Amino acid sequence: MQTELNNRLEGQSFYNVAGFGALISLLGLGAALYMEHNGHHVTGMNNQVFWGLPHVFAIFLIVAASGVLNVASIGTVFGKKVYKPRGPLSGLLAITMLAAGLFVIMLDLGRADRLVIAMTHVNWTSVFGWNMVLYPVFFGLVGLYIWMLMERKMYAYSKTVGVAAFIWRLVMTTGTGSIFGFVVARQAYHSAVIAPMFIIMSFAWGLAVFLIVQRMMFGWNNLELNEQIRRRMNNLLGTFIAAVLYFVVVYHLTNIYYAKQLEFEQFILLNGGVFPKLFWGGFVVLGTILPLLLLYVPSFQRIQGSGIIASVLTIIGGLCFLYVFIIGGQAYPLDMFPGMEVKSSFFDGHIDNYVPSMPEILLSIGGFGVALTITVIAVRVLPFLPQDDIAKLQASGALHD
Amino acid sequence: MNQPQDKSRRSFVGTAAIAGAGLGTLALAPGLQLIQVSEANTPTAGASSKVRWGMLIDTTKCASGCDACVKACATENGINETVKDPRQGSQWIRKIDLKNPKTGQEHSLPMLCQHCANPPCVDVCPTGASMKRADGIVLVDRHICIGCRYCMLACPYKARSLVHMPLTEQNPEVPRGQGCVESCTFCVQRVDKGLKPACIEACPEGAMLFGDLNDPNSAIAQRVAKEKTTQVRGDLQLNLGVRYQGI
Numbered sequence: 001m002q003t004e005l006n007n008r009l010e011g012q013s014f015y016n017v018a019g020f021g022a023l024i025s026l027l028g029l030g031a032a033l034y035m036e037h038n039g040h041h042v043t044g045m046n047n048q049v050f051w052g053l054p055h056v057f058a059i060f061l062i063v064a065a066s067g068v069l070n071v072a073s074i075g076t077v078f079g080k081k082v083y084k085p086r087g088p089l090s091g092l093l094a095i096t097m098l099a100a101g102l103f104v105i106m107l108d109l110g111r112a113d114r115l116v117i118a119m120t121h122v123n124w125t126s127v128f129g130w131n132m133v134l135y136p137v138f139f140g141l142v143g144l145y146i147w148m149l150m151e152r153k154m155y156a157y158s159k160t161v162g163v164a165a166f167i168w169r170l171v172m173t174t175g176t177g178s179i180f181g182f183v184v185a186r187q188a189y190h191s192a193v194i195a196p197m198f199i200i201m202s203f204a205w206g207l208a209v210f211l212i213v214q215r216m217m218f219g220w221n222n223l224e225l226n227e228q229i230r231r232r233m234n235n236l237l238g239t240f241i242a243a244v245l246y247f248v249v250v251y252h253l254t255n256i257y258y259a260k261q262l263e264f265e266q267f268i269l270l271n272g273g274v275f276p277k278l279f280w281g282g283f284v285v286l287g288t289i290l291p292l293l294l295l296y297v298p299s300f301q302r303i304q305g306s307g308i309i310a311s312v313l314t315i316i317g318g319l320c321f322l323y324v325f326i327i328g329g330q331a332y333p334l335d336m337f338p339g340m341e342v343k344s345s346f347f348d349g350h351i352d353n354y355v356p357s358m359p360e361i362l363l364s365i366g367g368f369g370v371a372l373t374i375t376v377i378a379v380r381v382l383p384f385l386p387q388d389d390i391a392k393l394q395a396s397g398a399l400h401d
Numbered sequence: 402m403n404q405p406q407d408k409s410r411r412s413f414v415g416t417a418a419i420a421g422a423g424l425g426t427l428a429l430a431p432g433l434q435l436i437q438v439s440e441a442n443t444p445t446a447g448a449s450s451k452v453r454w455g456m457l458i459d460t461t462k463c464a465s466g467c468d469a470c471v472k473a474c475a476t477e478n479g480i481n482e483t484v485k486d487p488r489q490g491s492q493w494i495r496k497i498d499l500k501n502p503k504t505g506q507e508h509s510l511p512m513l514c515q516h517c518a519n520p521p522c523v524d525v526c527p528t529g530a531s532m533k534r535a536d537g538i539v540l541v542d543r544h545i546c547i548g549c550r551y552c553m554l555a556c557p558y559k560a561r562s563l564v565h566m567p568l569t570e571q572n573p574e575v576p577r578g579q580g581c582v583e584s585c586t587f588c589v590q591r592v593d594k595g596l597k598p599a600c601i602e603a604c605p606e607g608a609m610l611f612g613d614l615n616d617p618n619s620a621i622a623q624r625v626a627k628e629k630t631t632q633v634r635g636d637l638q639l640n641l642g643v644r645y646q647g648i
Contacts, residue, residue: 039579041565046488050550050563110548110563110580117545121528128551129528184521184637185557334559336633336647337499344497344512345471346559347488375558 013220016379021373025103031359032107040110042359047208048347049330049354050322054108056322057364060205061101061371063176063198064318066169067179067206069094069142072149073169076162081398082229085386087158087219090210092378093371094169095139097209100371102135104363125180134172141165150382173199180325187264188329191254197247204240205318208311211237213375215308217385226390228399234307241314245288248321260338268328272351275328279322287317327354448536453518453642454587455537455614456601457621457630458510460647462608465509468496473603474513478590479572484565491562491577494600499648511600511609514539514560514585515633516642522552522561522584531582537614537642538587546581553582557634560573560584571578587611587642614642 035042045052071090106115123129145165148158177195184190211233218225252269255261256352268275291310293300300306331352336342342349356364378384393399474494475481484490494513500506516539522531523539530546533539541552553561561584568577574590577583588598601611612621624630630644 006555036580039566040563041484041486041489046486046565047490047492047553047562048559050553110550110582111546111578112580114545114547117528118547121530121545123526125524126527126551128525128549132516132527182525183555185555185634189554312536322442330554331524334557336558337497339503341500341502342497344495345468345487346492346495348495348497348559351427352488353596 014376018373018376018380021369021376024118024170024369025366025373026369028104028369029107031362031366032112035108035359035363036112044355044357044358044360046352046354048333048350048352049327049332051326052354053323053327053360054104054366054367055326057318057367058108058318058327059176059326060322061097061104061367063173064205064209064315065094065097065101066173066176066199067202067204068097069165069169070203070206070208071206071210072145073162073166076145076149076158077166079367080401081393082232082388085388086210086214087149087162087366088382089384089386090145090380091142091149091165092375092384093206093210093213094142095146096371096374096378098138099374100367100369103370104367107363108360127175127182130175134168134175138165138168138172141168148371163308165358167200170199173202180329185334186329187255187332188325189269191251193247193251197244197251199238200243200247200319201318202236204244204314207233207237207240208314208318211311212308212315214386215305217379221385226388226399228390230307232399234295234310237307237310237314238292241288241291241295241310245284248283259266260335264332264335265331267292267351268324272328272332273296273353274382275324275331279324282320283317283324286313287320291317305361442613444560448534448538450535451615452536453614454516454592455612455621455625455642455644456513456516456587456598457520457624457644457646458609459608459610460508460510460645462606463509463511463604464606465496465498465507467509467605468601469605470494470511470600471496473587473599474588477572477591477599478575478586479530479570481570482566482568489565491564491583493562493583495561510645510648511593511601512558512560512633513643514587515558515639516585516587518640518642520639521555521557525551526553528553534589538589538592539584539642540586540589541581541583543576543578543581543583548582550582556584557637557639 043052069090071083072087074080075087106112119132122132139160142165145158145161148154148161174195177198179190180189181194228241240330252265256265269279270276291313294303294306294313295301303309331354333342333349333351336348390399471494478493480491480493482490494511497510497512499508501511512628516537518537520531520533520539523533528545528547530542531539531552532542548563550563561582562579563582564579567579571577584587588596588600591598593629597611601609610621610624612619614622614625616622617626625644628646630646631648632639632641632644
């Protein structure tokens with residue numbers, strides 16, 4: 001039965017999807033080679049906004065990679081039976097999305113050819129340095145975890161490895177948040193709330209990605225997700241979206257409370273051009289309020305595919321948030337001389353008007369292409385499709401526990 | 402079957418290695434040994450932690466519109482590339498004009514790497530390419546910089562630049578590289594020869610003073626001890642090597 005279901009993604013549809021993913025990935029790779037050959041002057045990045053669109057996409061993928069593993073953790077670590085069949089797919093997405101995020105961030109390096117140096121010369125006071133351990137161990141642990149989940153003989157060890165992977169993913173996202181949280185120089189960063197905020201964001205973004213992929217896989221096999229399971233997972237997504245909003249409110253309120261940060265907050269939230277638009281329109285309305293309506297208000301719930309629309313909007317909202325957070329945080333000038341009007345040949349005191357160039361856009365989207373390609377190939381060769389024994393779940397009461 | 406041959410090969414390799422090592426210590430020519438050849442390429446004395454190089458900038462003498470220090474830096478360090486977008490060009494030192502909107506008071510000052518005693522760029526650099534010498538000069542090792550720009554995010558002074566384009570006609574003493582991050586080096590190539598940084602020598606007003614902050618007899622240490630100086634973003638307590646007067 002299992003083989004039969006998974007074989008549905010054979011033939012033309014498999015090659016179409018894998019080919020599309022590979023094409024997007026190759027365009028990203030080509031864009032990176034072009035940037036590497038010509039230098040970063042072909043990008044919209046500069047010496048004020050030096051982390052651009054690729055960083056927005058890479059960090060989204062890396063954060064969501066950690067969060068998507070949550071689905072497996074809920075099954076293995078917290079014993080929720082409904083989530084258990086979803087463990088392998090959750091692990092697979094964690095690996096492919098982390099690989100995709102690293103693809104983007106590594107290829108955007110000024111010296112992408114020095115990857116080996118990054119792995120052999122590690123400065124342990126750097127959060128990026130920690131990543132040289134955090135990412136490989138994550139890959140290893142999740143790979144082991146998938147094996148334990150898929151191999152009947154090893155299943156007994158899945159909880160131990162699952163707990164280790166769960167703890168590791170929390171550490172990893174704490175690290176990602178701390179990339180910014182430890183930066184004392186800038187108004188947008190240097191806050192203890194950023195690491196936990198990134199963790200809760202990973203929950204929401206990861207689950208949103210999982211729900212979309214699960215829907216695609218069920219669609220390929222002409223299956224319908226059980227209504228109760230769908231509702232449960234949608235409820236969980238709604239809870240995470242609301243929690244993200246809470247953390248974002250706390251993050252901004254903390255900044256607003258400090259008088260010296262007030263001008264920056266006005267810039268990001270009110271008068272900073274594209275940034276307030278993306279924050280309110282993209283993150284708050286599209287990425288938070290609309291998904292919450294779709295997930296919780298009965299008239300919205302009745303819309304066909306409301307959960308999937310909510311998931312897509314959550315991802316769009318996440319990307320908008322990161323754009324405002326990462327690029328807005330750099331576009332606003334450093335406040336070296338409080339209360340003074342500042343000008344220089346290096347654009348001190350100026351708000352930067354970063355516009356991403358085509359190579360950056362292609363590299364950024366290339367990350368999604370990499371994740372898609374690896375995922376599609378993996379689900380073709382191994383049985384990652386979640387298969388629910390509804391009768392058994394119903395009998396044991398696990399559908400509602 | 403091959404064992405005896407292997408044994409003889411191993412013993413040959415072993416003997417050759419010992420002989421080679423021995424030869425290394427033997428004279429290549431009367432009075433010249435391999436070890437001496439190798440030592441000839443290493444500096445005799447490294448940077449000393451007894452020294453803390455620093456700079457004092459008197460903004461009351463620094464004229465708005467004068468960029469002699471900026472030009473001297475560019476000439477000395479071979480910063481000569483042309484970029485279409487000036488935001489993508491390297492600026493190791495730049496002139497900043499300040500105006501207090503309440504009082505109308507104006508200042509002009511050069512801004513450069515502040516050579517912090519606790520440099521955030523060094524903390525965050527993943528490979529250790531950003532480093533602080535024993536004498537307090539903060540540098541980037543061009544051989545291991547991967548161009549991640551995390552140091553640029555961490556620097557409170559916008560003192561670092563990424564090289565956005567291919568470079569030509571470089572100063573051999575100041576290697577630079579596309580895709581690497583760079584910043585003011587206090588003209589380390591000059592300081593190590595007992596000279597002063599190029600900007601100091603170029604300043605027509607004598608507004609910039611360079612010296613050893615650790616030496617109580619140095620002019621800079623005496624002025625820092627007696628006169629009021631400011632560390633930019635002193636709230637961060639980074640213990641800067643560059644101090645300002647008059648702001």
